[in-house]
Amino acid sequence: MSTPDLTAREAARWVHRAGLPLDDERHDLVATTARHIHAVVSTLRELDFGETHPAAVYTVLPEAPDATL
DSSP: OOOOOOOOOHHHHHHHTTOOOOOOOHHHHHHHHHHHHHHHHHHHHHHTTTTTTOOOGGGOOOHHHHHOO
């Protein structure tokens, strides 16, 4: 699913709507950061984890004294 890129103007609207104080010159940076996060999340959603178990299934065991790398 493709979504249009977030513009600086739209970022300003969302920042204002959230009630966050943000200088006008930072809206473009916020939009750029939001686009990057969206790209990363989109990539992660495409990954096929198949039979991978959730992290809660795994336990951390103490390392054996004779373990080698």
